[in-house]
Amino acid sequence: MSRFKAISELCNVVSLAAYCSDDSSMLMTLENVTSELWIPSVRVQEGESWQSVLNKELQEIFEMELESTKLLKIYKIWLPDHSANWIYHCVYSLNVTQDVKRKSKNTRGRYRGRVRWVTEQELIKLLLNGTLRTPELLIYFQTLKAHHEFPYTPSMDHITLAPEYIMKGKLVEISQEAFVNPGRNLYEQLIDAAGFNIDLQKYLYKEFIFFSFPAVYMSQISFIRFVMELGWSREDAPNVFRAADVTDRNGLSYREFLFILAAIDPYTAHGGGPAEIRCRYMFRFFDVDRDGILNLSEFRNFIAYMRKSKSLPPDLIEIMKDADVIYKNLGFSSITPLTIGSFLVAVGTLKIRGTSHIFRSVKSAQQYIQGILKREIRHRSSDTQINKRTSDFTSRYRADDKLYELAVHTVRLQKSATLINVEELWNMQTAVSQTAISIVQTSTPEQYRRTSIAIFNQESECNELLKSLRYLQQLNKFKTYGKGKPLFSWGRLDSELFGRHLINVCKSVEAIFQREPRLLDLVSPIYVMGDLHGNISDLIYFEKVFWNLGPCLSPSNMLFLGDFVDRGAYGIEVITYLLCYKMQTPHKVWLLRGNHEIRDIQKMFTFQTECINKFGDRSGLDVWEAVNGLDVWEAVNRVFDCMPLAGTIDGKIFCVHGGIPPPWLCPVATAINQIPLPLDHPDIQSPLAWELMWNDPIKKSTITDNITMELAANDGFATNYRRGTAHVFNVEALERFLSTNNFSHIIRAHEVAQAGFSVQQKAKLLTVFSSSKYCGGGNEAACILADRGKLRILRLETET
Numbered sequence: 001m002s003r004f005k006a007i008s009e010l011c012n013v014v015s016l017a018a019y020c021s022d023d024s025s026m027l028m029t030l031e032n033v034t035s036e037l038w039i040p041s042v043r044v045q046e047g048e049s050w051q052s053v054l055n056k057e058l059q060e061i062f063e064m065e066l067e068s069t070k071l072l073k074i075y076k077i078w079l080p081d082h083s084a085n086w087i088y089h090c091v092y093s094l095n096v097t098q099d100v101k102r103k104s105k106n107t108r109g110r111y112r113g114r115v116r117w118v119t120e121q122e123l124i125k126l127l128l129n130g131t132l133r134t135p136e137l138l139i140y141f142q143t144l145k146a147h148h149e150f151p152y153t154p155s156m157d158h159i160t161l162a163p164e165y166i167m168k169g170k171l172v173e174i175s176q177e178a179f180v181n182p183g184r185n186l187y188e189q190l191i192d193a194a195g196f197n198i199d200l201q202k203y204l205y206k207e208f209i210f211f212s213f214p215a216v217y218m219s220q221i222s223f224i225r226f227v228m229e230l231g232w233s234r235e236d237a238p239n240v241f242r243a244a245d246v247t248d249r250n251g252l253s254y255r256e257f258l259f260i261l262a263a264i265d266p267y268t269a270h271g272g273g274p275a276e277i278r279c280r281y282m283f284r285f286f287d288v289d290r291d292g293i294l295n296l297s298e299f300r301n302f303i304a305y306m307r308k309s310k311s312l313p314p315d316l317i318e319i320m321k322d323a324d325v326i327y328k329n330l331g332f333s334s335i336t337p338l339t340i341g342s343f344l345v346a347v348g349t350l351k352i353r354g355t356s357h358i359f360r361s362v363k364s365a366q367q368y369i370q371g372i373l374k375r376e377i378r379h380r381s382s383d384t385q386i387n388k389r390t391s392d393f394t395s396r397y398r399a400d401d402k403l404y405e406l407a408v409h410t411v412r413l414q415k416s417a418t419l420i421n422v423e424e425l426w427n428m429q430t431a432v433s434q435t436a437i438s439i440v441q442t443s444t445p446e447q448y449r450r451t452s453i454a455i456f457n458q459e460s461e462c463n464e465l466l467k468s469l470r471y472l473q474q475l476n477k478f479k480t481y482g483k484g485k486p487l488f489s490w491g492r493l494d495s496e497l498f499g500r501h502l503i504n505v506c507k508s509v510e511a512i513f514q515r516e517p518r519l520l521d522l523v524s525p526i527y528v529m530g531d532l533h534g535n536i537s538d539l540i541y542f543e544k545v546f547w548n549l550g551p552c553l554s555p556s557n558m559l560f561l562g563d564f565v566d567r568g569a570y571g572i573e574v575i576t577y578l579l580c581y582k583m584q585t586p587h588k589v590w591l592l593r594g595n596h597e598i599r600d601i602q603k604m605f606t607f608q609t610e611c612i613n614k615f616g617d618r619s620g621l622d623v624w625e626a627v628n629g630l631d632v633w634e635a636v637n638r639v640f641d642c643m644p645l646a647g648t649i650d651g652k653i654f655c656v657h658g659g660i661p662p663p664w665l666c667p668v669a670t671a672i673n674q675i676p677l678p679l680d681h682p683d684i685q686s687p688l689a690w691e692l693m694w695n696d697p698i699k700k701s702t703i704t705d706n707i708t709m710e711l712a713a714n715d716g717f718a719t720n721y722r723r724g725t726a727h728v729f730n731v732e733a734l735e736r737f738l739s740t741n742n743f744s745h746i747i748r749a750h751e752v753a754q755a756g757f758s759v760q761q762k763a764k765l766l767t768v769f770s771s772s773k774y775c776g777g778g779n780e781a782a783c784i785l786a787d788r789g790k791l792r793i794l795r796l797e798t799e800t
Helices: 050-062 098-105 120-128 136-148 186-194 198-212 220-229 237-244 254-264 272-286 296-309 316-330 340-348 365-380 385-397 434-443 446-456 461-476 495-515 536-546 571-584 599-604 607-615 629-642 669-674 687-694 705-713 731-741
Strands: 013-020 025-030 041-043 070-078 086-096 115-118 166-168 171-174 409-413 419-424 519-522 526-529 557-560 589-591 646-649 653-656 717-719 727-729 745-748 757-760 765-768 781-787 790-796
Touching: 013 050, 013 098, 013 136, 025 098, 025 136, 041 050, 050 086, 050 098, 070 136, 086 136, 098 115, 115 120, 120 136, 186 254, 186 272, 198 220, 198 254, 198 365, 220 237, 237 254, 237 272, 254 272, 272 296, 272 340, 296 316, 316 340, 461 495, 461 536, 461 571, 495 571, 495 607, 495 629, 519 557, 519 669, 526 536, 536 571, 536 781, 536 790, 571 589, 571 607, 571 629, 599 607, 599 629, 607 629, 646 669, 653 731, 669 687, 669 731, 705 717, 731 745, 765 781, 765 790
Parallel strands: 013 086, 070 171, 519 646, 526 557, 557 589, 653 745, 745 765
Antiparallel strands: 013 025, 013 041, 025 115, 070 086, 166 171, 409 419, 526 781, 646 653, 717 727, 757 765, 781 790
């Protein structure tokens, strides 16, 4: 049976557990897509009887009529918001002889080449190596063998049913009782700390059923596919499965699936009971051999992860030193294995620090749900050509579908759109009922509430910096054009305090970037901005026109394509603005790295000098001493080292600073996610990253006979002589990249455009430049709005 393509497709299924008592083997079929082993199954359409559908399958497999089937198990599964409230999986058993078994091996139908007969030992081996669709298959085998062999001793302990699944005789039910409400036990506290309310659980439950059905346990292969969507690497995903599989049954029940998602969610609070559960999962993640202890090799892997979270290199000598210090603090020798109890004590007594930063997904459960909704919308509208057009429309235009909740603050504005004040809902008792106040206060997770408060708290570091920028704008009357260097004054501001605040913001945003993929998955509506190059004046003009109340209250996302600093006089102001709003609204403001977000380039141009001129060259040895301009420069560049390098909008528009990469470095776009992090020397560490930041579309005027030959020999790529590095690419290379990745357009920056934009290469490549009068020239500034299936070019009339 082929996999379901969407939740809306889920329907009743009939399966066959065929057992040959002559040699104690059971019939399995090879799944086409995943290569997992399962039993013959078929969907039951409305109006069909289970038995008649099964008889057709028997004829298909054995090419003969067999009527001695018996009901083995029936599963009744609740499916909320579905055309049917319940779906059923009915498993029939059949005992066959060796002669009948031989017929199945020669079947000529759709089971041809997919039939396998396995013994109990082979079944256990398949289960342990992760190629069995579900541990239920071992239960079926043991049940059938017990019917035909007495006495029978199973080769492996009988697999117990998950407690949230209700079994009575041959009936197994899964209902809404499987959901978890906040409570006193540690797992219930974990669900509360993650903010997994019942509405969110409902979506995750349906996704669990979608990935597992007709099985009721999620396999390792399905789980790996799921968590890779959350940003886990293929290398780490099996370790997450091992951590989640606390019963060692090699398949996850719904609650086990839910609990691990809560534990690895980037927004789950790390403290008290939830922290203990997270650490228990963490221990299993590193316990590769499942022996309940961390040997020295496994513990060093843990230390390496901790160092990576702090942007420290994976130096083996330093890792061994860190491990020795922890062992010494615990009073252990370096050869003593670490038990789970010792590990929890070490974390609880702060002998191991920093566990709150590791073992986190890149994408939250809330973000993942947006992708579910897009998938379902595309599927529902894909039957006819007319519906296909509807699918394209809705999948693009409704990409922002998500669970809604009431914000905890009300914002008051003047008629001029100036913000007056912000007030918590529960303080407005004349407008909000007592029951509503209680619900809002208890239903909003603490971490979301803190984020909301930080955005509107005018005394937060971000808002203090943003207020300082407004003051500096008026004081210095920011200009980026004209002759001579503009004069700069801090006025009544404390430059040292500004620098210290900026360094703190840099540290916070660096941690945000470390959790983001290298290839962002973004949704419309979204403004796409090109090079800014220290032009704070134009950035403020864009704000006044497009997001005058700030990103938090803007209905659109914002993507900035890099080159924030250098050449212009106000690189510090531009990057301060962007990092502050990134910290406040990490899922609204998105930043990509450009070729000027590199230390060696900044030394050649202006940003390093700008930092020294504005903050001085005093030596700042710690937080209490004077801030050094080089300290600020280095803090900002550590942020650049972790910045994503490309992004997609609605899965169709590829966005990058420079240009498309050559196929020998990037056969598919998702290869970008393998670029190392941090990336402080991109020219050495990642040729792919370098190409993304530096490549250009080729200009017809530069094509010579030699370049034509080079393009033909290198898949449409040739040496970029103008830049002195990387490549140029032609329209054939662009079309191949678009076709391979199912993209429709490319949006990039990197080159000044007189009109603020240019459209090239069969109207599939758009260049956008968002800094007007660049280096004293006369060019305009522009941005691109991706919304409702259109790429709209918006040109800004800046100050004359």
